[in-house]
Amino acid sequence: MASEKKDITCFVHNVSPVKKSGATSYFNCHLQTDKDLIGSVCFATEKKETLDAMAAQRSPVKISNYNISNKYGRRDVVINRNTHITSTTADFPYKAQSDVTSIASLSKVAPQQLVAIKGKIAHLSATKTIVIQDFPVKKQEGYIVDPSGDIKIIFWGEHVDSVTPQSTYFFSNLRMKVSQNQRYLNTPKQDNLYTMKDAEPFKEKLPDVTEISTTTETIAEILGISSVTKYSSCCSCSKKVTIKGKIAVCDNCKMTKKSTNCSVKWTLRIHIQDSNQPRQKLQLHVYPDAVPKLFSICDLNANETTEDEITETVLNIDTVKVCFDTQTRKLVDIEKINV
Numbered sequence: 218m219a220s221e222k223k224d225i226t227c228f229v230h231n232v233s234p235v236k237k238s239g240a241t242s243y244f245n246c247h248l249q250t251d252k253d254l255i256g257s258v259c260f261a262t263e264k265k266e267t268l269d270a271m272a273a274q275r276s277p278v279k280i281s282n283y284n285i286s287n288k289y290g291r292r293d294v295v296i297n298r299n300t301h302i303t304s305t306t307a308d309f310p311y312k313a314q315s316d317v318t319s320i321a322s323l324s325k326v327a328p329q330q331l332v333a334i335k336g337k338i339a340h341l342s343a344t345k346t347i348v349i350q351d352f353p354v355k356k357q358e359g360y361i362v363d364p365s366g367d368i369k370i371i372f373w374g375e376h377v378d379s380v381t382p383q384s385t386y387f388f389s390n391l392r393m394k395v396s397q398n399q400r401y402l403n404t405p406k407q408d409n410l411y412t413m414k415d416a417e418p419f420k421e422k423l424p425d426v427t428e429i430s431t432t433t434e435t436i437a438e439i440l441g442i443s444s445v446t447k448y449s450s451c452c453s454c455s456k457k458v459t460i461k462g463k464i465a466v467c468d469n470c471k472m473t474k475k476s477t478n479c480s481v482k483w484t485l486r487i488h489i490q491d492s493n494q495p496r497q498k499l500q501l502h503v504y505p506d507a508v509p510k511l512f513s514i515c516d517l518n519a520n521e522t523t524e525d526e527i528t529e530t531v532l533n534i535d536t537v538k539v540c541f542d543t544q545t546r547k548l549v550d551i552e553k554i555n556v
C-alpha cells in the first residue's frame with residue numbers, strides 16, 4: 218500500500234454518531250477541501266471528540282497519515298489510530314452544507330463542483346436502464362426550477378424515482394457536469410454525500426421551463442413495418458459506404474476498403490398503436506443505434522438476417538414497452554412485454 222499521501226487540508230462536516238458493525242466501531246464525517254467534499258470513515262473513535270469540536274468551530278484541520286478506501290466505487294478517506302488531525306489554516310472558506318445556490322448562479326460554478334440548491338421538479342422522465350461498462354445502471358432525467366431559472370438534473374442508481382414532479386426539495390451535494398456545452402446536475406457517484414429533503418414551495422412565480430425532456434414511454438402493439446433498409450457502414454467512421462464490386466468507398470471520410478470489411482447496418486420504420494390511447498397510431502424511426510435493441514428481443518443477427526426475416530420476426534412480437542422521442546419520433550428503447 219502506498220503510504221506517502223498528501224496531507225489533506227479541510228473543514229469537517231456532518232460527524233455521525235458512533236456506529237457498530239460486528240466488533241468494529243466507527244463513525245463517518247465529510248471533509249470539505251478546496252474543491253471537493255470527500256466522505257470519510259473513522260475507526261479511531263477516540264478522535265471523535267476532536268472532529269466534533271473542529272466541525273462545531275468550523276476550524277480547518279490538516280489530516281495526515283490516513284488511508285484511502287475504494288470500496289463500493291467510492292473514494293473514502295480512512296482515519297485510523299495512526300492518523301494525525303491537527304489545527305491548521307486554510308486559504309479557502311468554510312462552506313455550509315445548507316448554503317443554497319440559485320440556479321442562475323450555477324452558470325459560474327466550475328464542472329465537478331458540488332452544489333446545494335432548492336428547486337421544484339418541473340419535468341421528470343421515466344426511469345431507464347442503460348449499460349455503462351457492462352453494468353446496467355438506472356437513470357432518470359428531469360428539470361428543476363427556482364425563481365432564477367432551470368437546469369437539467371440526472372438521478373442515478375438508487376436515487377431514481379425518489380422525487381415527485383411539481384414537488385420542491387433541498388438537494389445538497391449534487392455534482393455540476395458540463396457535456397457538449399450543456400450544464401446539468403448529477404447525483405454524485407460517491408452517493409453517501411448526497412442528501413435530499415422536502416422543502417417549502419416557492420412563493421415567487423417560477424419561470425416556464427423551455428428545454429423539456431421530449432422522450433416518453435408507453436406500452437404499444439407493433440402494427441406494421443413500412444420500410445426495412447440495409448446499408449454497409451465504414452469500419453472507420455460508421456457512416457454509409459458506396460460499394461463498387463469488391464471495393465467500398467466511405468461517403469463521409471472517403472476511406473476506401475474491401476467491401477467485406479464493412480459491417481451491415483439496418484434502419485426501420487415501424488408503426489405502433491399506443492395501448493393507452495386507442496386511436497393513436499404512431500410511426501417510429503428505428504435508427505442504427507436502436508436497432509440492436511430491437512434485434513435482441515427478436516433474436517436477429519444484423520449480419521446474417523434478411524429483410525423478409527426481419528419483417529416476419531418483428532411483426533411476431535405482440536406487446537412492447539417503447540421509449541421514443543415525441544418530437545423526432547426516434548425510437549430510444551424497446552422491450553418485450555409478456556402479457
Ligand SMILES: [Zn+2]
Nearest residue numbers: 451454467470
Ligand atoms: Zn468513413
